[in-house]
Amino acid sequence: MRWYSKTYIGVFMAFLYLPIMILIIFSFNDSKGRTFTGFTTKWFTQLFSDGAILDALWTTLVVALISSVIATIMGTAAAIGMEKMDAKLKSVVMNLTYVPIINPEIITGVSFMLLFVTAKKWFATMGMDFEFGWTTLILAHITFNVPYVILNVLPKLRQLDHSLVEAAMDLGCNPLQAFLKVAIHEIKPGIIAGFLMALTFSMDDFVVSYFTTGAKHQTLSVMIYAMTKKRISPEINALSTMIFIAVLVVLVIVNLLERKAERKSKYSSVKWKGGARDHVK
Known part of the structure; x- marks a missing residue:
């Protein structure tokens, strides 16, 4: 064997x-x-x-970093809120959290495209301009990254010894100070893991980026796909x-x-x- x-x-x-x-x-x-x-x-x-490749690389890195940071903050806050919910409501929210992960990327990408097209028409009626590019890419990447952060932070919150937080409050900390000085350090591995996973998925993404990118700003994956029609450099x-x-x-x-x-x-x-x-x- x-x-x-x-x-x-x-x-x-x-x-x-x-x-x-x-x-x-x-x-x-x-x-x-x-x-x-x-x-x-x-x-x-x-x-x-x-210049074209460097611009695509710059777009990929900026979108990945911004979306990952925002998704990490939102996902951590959402995980903390979910941990304080009652069992039934938490079960419902958890099932909703799994949907963007299980959902095929092609459906997510098309859904975002239709949403942003509708938003573009709505802004146009108010005389405002809304183009596909930085904004659409970052919003889309934040949305599909948040569930991964939540699923990384929640296990650490379950392992958290709440007596440490209570002890910090007994020693004079208010709830915010107790969270920032005690709880955040206990769940930090989950937050870092969620951030790294969000960063990786954002840099690796093609399908959602393909449907939400603009003519002026393309990610590296979309640019490489366009090259396959001729020859990859x-x-x-x-x-x-x-x-x-x-x-x-x-x-x-x-x-x-x-x-x-x-x-x-x-x-x-x-x-x-x-x-x-x-x-x-």
Whole structure:
């Protein structure tokens, strides 16, 4: 069974990472074709002089950051409110929260498009201009990111020891101060996880962005899709390689910091126990 499990894991990992490795290799290909003709780094150099790709990357990053920050704030507030609801109402709201996640993206994208078209006509009757672009992209991304934040924060709220909050209030904190100084630190891992998930889904999104983007502002995924009708530029391969390396570096740093924090926590626990034994003696 060992060889079977190892073979399965090997095939699975190859299926996941072989396409990425091929993309990285072809980002250094000297030609634009599908045959590797020689090693070069010119596509990385040309990438920084391609205004269209850099604009799409800038749009993707700005939309992802703004929508993720707002979705994190809204989702955290919603999770806190849901935690204080009675069981029946909470069950209903939870089911509604799952709908945007389970709902096919194509339906979500078309729904947003129809909503924004209707809003555009409504603003036009008042003599105001409403165009597809930054606003529509950010609003759409906030909406489909909020449920992911809620689902990450709620488990941490269930694990929260409310006696700590009550103790802080007994020591002179008002409810807001107790939340900001005590509760927020206890649920911080869930908030960070929700933010990172929202950021990832926002940068990765194509379907919703395709239906809500404008002519002047396109995300990277929409731009790459438009390129597939002709030929994808090798500069996209170079950009994808840089993004992959950046994500890999961030993951390594986060894992190292988590290990360091765990070791520090274990050391503090052992030191505290040792001091307690000495005190008893």
